[in-house]
Amino acid sequence: MNDQIHPRASETAAGPATAPAAARGPRAGYLDHARVGPLSPTAAAAFAAATGLATRADPADLDRLFALGDAARSSAARLLEARPHEIALAPSTSNGLFTVAAALQGPGTVLVPRAEFPANVYPWLRFAGRGGPAVRLVDPDGRRHITPDLLRRNLTPDVTALTVSAVDSLTGHVAPLAALKEVLGPDRLLVVDAIQGLGAVPLEADAADILVSGGQKWLRAGWGAALLLIRDRCAERLAPGLGGWAGVTEPFAARHPAPPLPGAAAHLATNPDFPAAAALGAAVDELLAEGGPAATGARIRVTLAELLDRARQAGAEILLDGIGHRERAGIGAFRLPGHDPVTVHRTLEAAGVITTRRDEWIRLSPHTSTPAAAVELFAEALHTLTAGGTRTGASRTAGSARIDPLTAGGTPADGTLTLQEPTCPTT
Secondary structure, three states: OOOOOOOOHHHOOOOOOOOOOHOOOOOEEEEEEOOOOOOOHHHHHHHHHHHHHHOOOOOOHHHHHHHHHHHHHHHHHHHHHOOOHHHHEEEEHHHHHHHHHHHHOOOOOOEEEEEOOOOHHHHHHHHEEOOEEEEEOOOOOOOOOOOOHHEEEEEEEEEEEEEEEOOOOOOEOOHHHHHHHHHOOOOOEEEEEEEOOOOOOOHHHHHOOOEEEOOOOOOOOOEEEEEEEOOHHHOOOOOOOOOOHHHOOOOOOOOOOOOOOOHHHHHHHOOOOHHHHHHHHHHHHHHHHHHHHHHHHHHHHHHHHHHHHHHHHHOOOOOOOOOHHEOOOEEEEEOOOOOOOHHHHHHHHHOOOEEEEEEEEEEEOOOOOOOOOHHHHHHHHHHHHOOOOOOEEEEEEEEOOOOOOOOOOOOOOEEEEEOOOOOOOOO
């Protein structure tokens, strides 16, 4: 069970007892960017400046707000090596995926790896039977990620698309997008949820026909804006399912519907959140100025490798240990055999090391902003656990059954779902 979905009760009614996080910045031991990346100073300044324009709302200021949205799209196009008209700004990753699911009309079948984050499962389930394609969950052979060989074995004539996370939210495994697209071929779509990789490591984004990513994690741009990339090569295959007045050429035409706008803008329901768009654009510009995902990813991976090495020294088991350096993004997970994972998580937090617990696994996700002191804080906290007599003799919380997140779940006889929804792992 994920005990970090909801805020603590003490922080919901009156807010945190201490100063706002924006004023204090993240703790030195903050290792939880896969959950949320604290707003970078650059993104925060852009957000504040755009909010200032909105407080005045003069005509010229409104024009500047719209220009900030256009600038964010242009910056994202440079990052993703796309054309600006191939990108629209969605409110969130989930909203962008729902937009795509509404646009991809049936018949056909979408393949969804069973262990996908639920945000990349529910949009397809909701539109199955409502004009969208059927859903077939794929069991990834005891892993959480789909391989090209497994994809090849699951390709049937009815398959029209594969949806997949660019980076698995628990293991940090980087999906081989180019190899998956090669198996799919030009006539089947590759839809990518990129939120756990965009801004953290290089991605084979050119292989994605459609890509969606919010900015609140590795881009450190906060909530409210996400990138929706729809390549020209597949645009004609998507109907403007959720496209509203902002997605048509003549929103005030005498008769509706008016023709859709060209490119990804056809799928806009309304105008974007302009301050959020400004923050996202500033975050992307900062990433590019610092050398892009290759440079950022190199630094993140070095820090993560140091953290995982300290965990090994403490006797921890590393999830997917031994995978290639470029196969892991900025996420790693470990467990301490014989130690209650709840106790491990709370001990780390008490020591100032902020992580996420996923069942028995503790997830680590540093960033370029993570100081060297975080590694030492982490090592000291693990030493407290292993030397302080906190062993429980069980690898899970008392009273709960052991669930292996790599193999949990079963598949119906034909593997195809339309309206019935599975129990998704909380990842």
